[in-house]
Amino acid sequence: MLNFSKIKILLIYLVFFSISIFCLSNFSQLEDYFFKKKINLGLDLQGGSYLLLEVDSTPLQKRHLQSKVIPLKKKLIENKINFENFKIFEKEISFKISKEDRNKFEKIFNSTKNNDINVFLNKYRSFELDFEFLNNKIVINHSRNGIINLNTSAVDQSIEIVRRRIDETGTKESSILRRGNNRILVELPGIKDPERIKELLGKTAQLTFKLVTDGSSEFGNETFVLKDTQEKITVSKRIILTGDNLIDAKPRFDNINQEPIVAFTLNRLGSQRFGQATSKNIGKRIAIILDNEAISAPVIRDSITGGQGTISGNFTFQSATDLALLLRSGALPAPLSVVEERTVGPDLGQDSIEAGVVSLFVGFILVIFFMTFKYRLFGIIANTALISNLLMLLGFLTLIEATLTLPGIAGIILTVGMAVDANVLIFERIKEEIRKESSNTIQAFDSGFKRSIVTILDANITTLIASIILFIFGSGPVKGFAVTLSVGLITTLFSAYYISRHLTSIVVFKNREKKLLI
């Protein structure tokens, strides 16, 4: 165990240097391919905000069910199924049919060919809708996979819009990731107060233009209270235009009374529709509705054909800027709500870094003193192995561009405390071997290494298992702990098995005539 070939020695130190050299890249300003890698600081150390957003699937379900009403009724009539009491709720559609028609209905409802009422989702091998038949009543609602499918596509659309909204606020280096079926994780480094961003993300920003009517309309009416004048208005349900047709929106000041307004530009289709609607309805009022709230209802004075328009409504410049931003970045398919928030201010982050570094340094010094005191010469070997272990650990973390968190620093300190264990196991074993065969020191060292290695492996693998499980299940800062602990265990094995063994062999062979005492 103590004989190292030249090639092996070369290899050991080559591995050591090529990994630990990356420590330096954290301090370098080079844009070199190799040395631009750095350890990232977690949000708890650099300060920033972590937001977990969840898609609210209820409005999605309702809208999706609404889209089924017309084709469903058509299909029922086509197949001569008599139905009555047709009702639509937030999460279900219900109607009454006779018992005899039940099977007929099921056949239509669960047909896999050209079924536009109930689509078969190949990805999940299941239908998007389920139905129940009870007391002559059919109740249709979404299947589990149907809801997952709705959520997934809503998240897909939302991510892009969330990114646009955050970018528009000038926030740099944000990261936006999908989490599960219905969540989006937003990380905003350097953001101390995420309230504005939360406000922007909390709005779906669905803009519609609808005509104000005085009574009957074939599409049905709804009433709103105007936000600016508190006036009650009745609005036709027919949508003239939605925010989808917008290509740009900017905050402006009104030429006449210098009030902040939002100026928008429509795409070609939007311009056409808006032109037609406004020219037909000169003198009438058009309501501008954002997320079920009527902002204002100006009178149409002239037809607007150029695709340019403005929205007024008692805005402050800030609220006009925000509305323009929301309209520019597009509407979210469903409301997003913040289900988890963690914000750390930059000064707390700085304090944590200082506390972490100080405790790492002190812990390190304590362990080094203890080992030197306990093992003298071999203590220095163990300490050299410990330092090289630490350098490799930091180099490795840089190489994989790991994110260092406060618990992660704790993981490094813990590694320092536990790393000497491997050396202690070896030294204690050697001591025993020396006691047994005091005549042959080299032999004793050799078998000391050989016998302890199995134990070292066993002992470290158990801790490694625990930290890998923590990595899989842990979230946020705790994950950082698992990373440093796992990497630390691996570098510990390397430094104990190769570096300290090689250093020991140098000492042993140099002093082969003397009796070595550990």
Add this chain to the structure above:
Amino acid sequence: MSKIYKYNFISKFKTANFISLLLVVASLILIFFKGLNFGIDFKGGTLIELRVDSTNIKISDVRSSFSNLNLGDLNVKEFGKKGDYLIKFEKKKFNNESNIKTIKESIKNKLDSDVNFRRVEEVGPKVSAELLNSGLLAISLALGAMLFYIWVRFEWQFSLGSIIAIFHDVLITIGIFSLLSLEINLSIVAAVLTIVGYSMNDTVVIYDRVRENLSKFSSLKISEIGNNSINETLSRTVITSVTTLLALTSIFVLGGEILKGFSLAMIIGVIIGTYSSIFVAVPILKYLNVSYKSIEKEKN
């Protein structure tokens, strides 16, 4: 094998096991009847760490600045330096968007001072339930994985012994947290998992030696072999615990308020883990009547 070992551990087993049993039962009673002080990670709610520069603001002022907000269970305490406060509350109806903004404004107005919000955390009820479940799942999986590893590497008696030792360590650590009403949060789960790893590590070192001695001195009784093995590995056990505790104490004293709970749990766990690998793991081998013969039979 005529060597007389320094310490006779066997004679202490009975007393030690009685104490262990007492501690485990007491921990279970505490956990079930006194309960655990779950942090917002697992219970849901809001946590705000703030710093006020003005020296004439008292903790009662901070507390009263929340009085008309109706935030439910409110908890205000000083946190580290003077002027630093940690506020926790549990709002029944969860609505992040309006919550934090109004609270921040209300504190600023009422305290009439510049307030530095150093940390704001809010966890909704759904997320906290998920975090609790995944924490429990992680700990159970870790225990299962340990059991499996030891079962592959050793014989079932060793497997059982080490698992009992781990349960002993984890239960007593959590029991102490319950007794002192210390907060259980995500970092405590990390600590418990590391304790599981550490305790296992410690037990494995002694078990390795027991197994080695069993095949070397097949005629000796298990209690004697256990005692010898403990003695042979004793200085390693102590030294490793000391270095680990040195590092952990450094985190506990200097690592700041956030790491206090984590490092305390680890310190308790390491002490109990070291104790259990000697006084729990080895006696179990004795009670199971492990011998060279029974191990050999197992193998065939």
